[in-house]
Amino acid sequence: MTRPNRVWRLAKRPIGEIAPGDLVLSEEAAPTPGAGQILVRNLYLSLDPTNRIWMSDRDQYMPPVEIGQVMRGGTIGVVEQSNNPAYTPGEIVQPFLSGWQDYTVADGAQKLPVTKDLPPLAFMSALGMTGATAYFGLLDIGKPQPGETVVVSAAAGAVGMIVGQIAKIKGCRVVGIAGSDEKCRWVVKDLGFDACINYRSENVEAALKRECPKGIDVNFENVGGDILDAVLANLNLNARIALCGLISTYNAKEPVPGPYRFDALLMRRALIKGFIIIDYFPRMGEFMAEMGPWVASGRIKWKVDVVDGLENAVTALDKLFTGGNTGKLVVRIAPEP
């Protein structure tokens, strides 16, 4: 039996924004699992800013996707066929390394403890890589203390929405920065942020001064550029910046300078630390033990922006760079069984 497998391959490296033809969708035969391997039928594909980084050959934290290779991406799927006694067909799993395609062959995959309160999509969001990114970046680098002020950029995004809620649990004043009044309303009304600044309609530096009357102690940074400069201008002594992303620069064609207020790091004796969730994989148990109950009980809320159809993955990815999504951006490859 030959299964058709739709596959997105990187045809050429994008220059600036992704252009038609940079990635190409083709129909191929699904791979066959070898001894000890499993075949996973993918249900959901995670779309993340880092996908854009992997398409380029710039300096980065993992090897880039090579020309001709399947586009790398996180998926959740169902075990379709198993040559490994540890896996049973029908189980919902997350392959360790997957791609933009219908089927993934893998040596192993993370089994997901799906329940009524924790549907598969929770593991693409609050309990997935983006949730863990929020959790470890905020707690391990930001080290928020009760009464401190935490500022989160891309506040209505996959990571930001979780960062703010954890910071609230930790007793902080939480100020988000997002790209629309609707996003701002959502993080304040539904997620419990104390305030949110629409960077498209307000001067962010002035608004931060207003919303952070005691200054900024912790910044969870997803954006960089002007947004980071506005944060640096309001930094408290001994502030901590968890540097998670610099999405404002990922489509740049020319070298982008660092923030103009870089010297604030010196003057405010601040710390900034870049991090990548893969460094925290050994501690994922810790994350699941604390976040699982928060999510299952509804104390931490999450939202997914689901785009239907693997064929729409490339156009959907663009939403991350234009602010088109609210919550975690996901492609539904196939309906849940």
Next chain:
Amino acid sequence: MTRPNRVWRLAKRPIGEIAPGDLVLSEEAAPTPGAGQILVRNLYLSLDPTNRIWMSDRDQYMPPVEIGQVMRGGTIGVVEQSNNPAYTPGEIVQPFLSGWQDYTVADGAQKLPVTKDLPPLAFMSALGMTGATAYFGLLDIGKPQPGETVVVSAAAGAVGMIVGQIAKIKGCRVVGIAGSDEKCRWVVKDLGFDACINYRSENVEAALKRECPKGIDVNFENVGGDILDAVLANLNLNARIALCGLISTYNAKEPVPGPYRFDALLMRRALIKGFIIIDYFPRMGEFMAEMGPWVASGRIKWKVDVVDGLENAVTALDKLFTGGNTGKLVVRIAPEP
């Protein structure tokens, strides 16, 4: 008895480089110590890049010097008169806060354990604020491990020369960056650095790649600008940057952007932390206990560039910004008794 006191006061805030008339030297009557106070006759004045920061009203880590005030600066002096039973005339002391003048009145001062092996100038250098800056910045933020590579900018300066020697004691490969072949020769031949790059005659990024074949694990940063960019381009995963100074920007008239390779902090999961020695004052005992014997035994060497005459303080300060000094820059106000 009225003692004449020469005093440098800030007349106006420099714009860019210090211009004639920004600081004014006048002869006044020395202040009289009140009850419990001491009068210190200053012998040496410490000149530091931070002096330039204090002259401006930019965001900084201490209040700026106000117009009309005595220029702030560290001194070492001799107790001339004491209304405090804890101090005896003739003792060599370091006032907690002093200025560019012949006499300082103070409530108290650090007594300096001067010996034959530890002359007063040692306490302006390896055992003074610049030595402590090197010690805590390198060890507390840089956390160098044996076998790691440490890069020090302004390597032949007051702080850099000490940083490199401590890093050698810690078993690291040490690469300096300095502004002349003579400075480079000195830190390699006399101080034991493994290599030194003359930034005026070499491409620093390429030279760092050559001299740091295993990449850079720790950077002690005094300069910023292009030098920092060259370091960022050669950073290892999980590198640490102790951000001590950004002297390349202190005379700037326009906002200076941060490093173009700012994103290396994210991609290499690096840490950067600004610091100021005053935060480490509670731990100065620790510093003296370890550095004292290193300095007394000659294991850590130090050099001072002594400029004679308080009247030359302003022109001497300029050496820091043009690379004119090697080692710690000091003004001799009066001969040692």
